[in-house]
Amino acid sequence: MFSSLRPRRVEQPSAASYGLERRHLLSGWDAGAFEDLKFSYGLTGVDQEGNFLWVDTFLYMLVAISIFLLGLRIANMIWRHQRHLTVMANPTNQNYWATNRTSWWPWLNRHVLAAPLWKKRHNAAFQISSAIDNGTLPGRWHTIMLVIYVGLNLAWCVALPYKVLDHKETIASLRGRTGTLAALNLIPTILFALRNNPLITLLQVSYDDFNLFHRWAARITIAEAIAHTVAWMYNTASVAGWSAIGDALRSEGSYGWGLVGTAAFTFIGIQAWSPFRHAFYETFLNIHRVCVVVALVGLYKHLEMHDLPQVPWMHLVVFFWAAEWFFRGLSILYYGFSLKKRSTIKVEAMPGEAVRLTIDMVRDWTPRPGCHVHMWMPRMALWSSHPFSVAWSPTPSPESKEMTLPILEGDALMAPGAPKKSRQISLICRARTGLTRQMYERACKMPNEQFTAWGFIEGPYGGHHSLDSYGTVVLFAGGVGITHQVMYLKHLVAGYANRTTATQKVVLIWTVPDSDCLEWVRPWMDEILRMPQRKNVLRIKLFISRPKGRVESSSDTVKMFAGRAKADALIEEEVRHRQGAMAVTVCGSGGFADDVRKAVRPWLTEGSIDFIEEAFTY
Template structure:
């Protein structure tokens, strides 16, 4: 695990620092007690190195065990859904067996732990101490349990020190070594959880939001332990040589200088990361965050390298993770957006309801996946920042006619044909920053649209498949419809071609006014013309602030209501008339998502119901 034996590392790292031995150093005139105390602030003197790596190995074994457990659960779930999908292909209407739960313990665990919010109903709706300050979201019950265990173990390991030692400086030195070791170790998952192209996301089918939650808390623990590590060094140095010793060490020893630089950069990250600051100045926060990470990483690397500490290989691992992910993202961006003759282009069109429709023309075929999202770059609007948006639509080539065994032509695409496109569309609401600039520029342009150079990064997400569910209920709030449209298209086509188990599809979309329907009207028109749509799809439009009388203009399969959608009523109605297993998905505001979650939990123990949530809570 380490490049050289522990005894050799201790001998090399605990030697007297240069600034204590060179002529005119700070040793002159000090008494023996001060010198003894000062020695505990340098090298590995007093550091419980064996204990440090005992807890490191314990932590790694725990992470490995949890990863194996999560992977086993995910594989089991995937196998079960695949078996269900295959089983109902022969007779899609006969799915009564799959509508029931096959065990009691899993639905109970799912309702009370896996799906449960931390307190009452609030999870993705922001909690506020005052009406003027948004303090972010609360973790779910399972996430909270994991975070408490994670944080509690770090606290316990920092307190597992040789308290029996009579010298207080020795205990402080042991805490310095323990907190520094754990800070370096926790930096690995902190960086890993922040990567967009994290291979664990598709492998475990865990959303980036969940990984980002653990990134934030692992980062906070890392920063606090780094501050404790630095404070312990300052304490012993002050006790042994006063402020002069601290100043000389920072001035003459690059290891301490860069270590302090890293701690200061970490402190900047901690101060700028609270939710009110992060969301109020998101683009500024991201620039400061990236620069601080680079500075902190450089500081830690030099600190470890100059002292030859055994944690240095961990920095190599972090650098490999970070550099590899940047390289992969860069290659994908170059492949889909750049050719020798041309680059990708973005058409931005202003829509009613302060929204924009973005149409991106790519230079190579792009694989279509329902539920995915991309990060888009538009240097003419925002120089280097990227913003995530769900892929609302992808124009796929019209399938060629196939000749059946009876000599008739069929317009149905082959179920094994890979759907690719070179044009995708997004819809975004004008909020602040990037989206507001883009919308205002489109409004001021001739014909309320403009064309510019831009490129995408992705796709990300889209790991949840609804193909094995007999009933799919999709909730959308406002621009959250962009996450659901591709699912509707895919499931309707699967119903017609017999490639999915879905027999009932219900889309419930809540919008503030009827003008917002223009956001996806051209795509909905295509869906309403798809073969088999009348037999499987119902669309319910809820206008929360109608300006006139609501009329049903599209027949029984498309119904408009005045007011907000009552998720509990809709889910109860669909559950009682469901076909097979039932999937409930939601993409909307935090309050809406929490309401759908609560309504779904009420039926989890009564039958086979799975809740899927898409929330961009970065």
């Protein structure tokens, strides 16, 4: 099954093929030293049978996990699709779906899948300063998978032949094992880093999750590459001294390139440390890409010059990376260029140090709630693209109807009345550092506090979570996190009016620093508030954390409060008055999302309730 990835058997290279005879004569080593050096070069002492076994084990494990997750995902889709269809036939009768049908799944969801590692901290970063943080904690389910992954790699590295006459043979076996595993782990390291990773769509796992596993797979690869190099250096230096290492690096290209690869990987591991990564993200990203190229070239030359059995793996890695850039380039060209024009971006300065981006594309784009794009503006950030949730896509004509009838959850039936395509999307982003700060400051200097530049998008990505089968949907937004929720509001309110969704109650809970921030989405919210039957389904609760004056509610369905939203009280109120199955989604700062998670988890075993979090923890 894995014949193309499994290390092939190769003949033991002779000492002459590595230039050892020449170095032996020049250095004047005795015959005994020359014989001992056999454990430093080639495959002498390398446990290839063990390497074959662990490679197969690793690959079968990956396939088994993928099949399990795919099966789980398909079962979940079928369940939600069935719920959607039965409730659409009688939208007011949702009692059956309001309670859990099993006990094991809600327990697993509450205590494992949706649980933080410890107490409540998950996406709240460990701040070193206002601009620098030291990363976040993985969730409980992620931690279990990572412990197994790291533990297995460690176990495979120490499962060596110890009952040998010469300990150098054990070190040689360690050299072969760590080298094999480092090259093998490089495959998921590269695959999980790709925005167009096919597993994201297939398994409906977010890029954020894959990015977490990318970082850990990279750390394992780097550690094993260093161990591989140290094992070779130990055996060589213990017999012929450090001068022999220098001779090998100077006269044998494979070892020189191998050292280049190891040095580049090591630098990547240091440079990617969270404080460096977050403090100078755009600089980090550009240096990171250059170092990855150097590391891959060094590794490929190391393997190819000795005709080692891991060369096909490098071909696969290069294919993955080339395919990623091909699809990214295709997306940019398709939406950004035509024979007559190219896409443009209008940047408007908004209150609360935010900017609103309106992107006019050259071809139609189908709106999808919850999706995001990577925006690229060469004029201000030549090499960098940034991820932003799609806040709005205007309906092309007044007679257009918003309708999504899923074949299975997340799939749209493109029939008359389906979502109309648009050539314009809007994004909102806060001015922090780098590109967002440059855009805001430039817009502020313009006469109308806006400017237009040419730019492009990559995507759309994400948007896998359909909320159509839930009777009650609660949308939490913190600050600019409203961008993730507005398209859901539009879609669900339209679905209620057209009787195409199960939705009977939609609640938006938005916390902002001051009332000026409401201007970010005012034109879009006004359009939603004018939609047919909106008052029957939508309730909006706005929380102004730092009000400048008296806070007054504008209507019975749109209420404003001073202070911060108390997630636990709000969740309890909505759970007790829910209709049918309930979904709680959140998009906001890490601390805000953790508060909502903590408030939701106790209720996961009390009713049919799901928690969905949107995060960009790059």
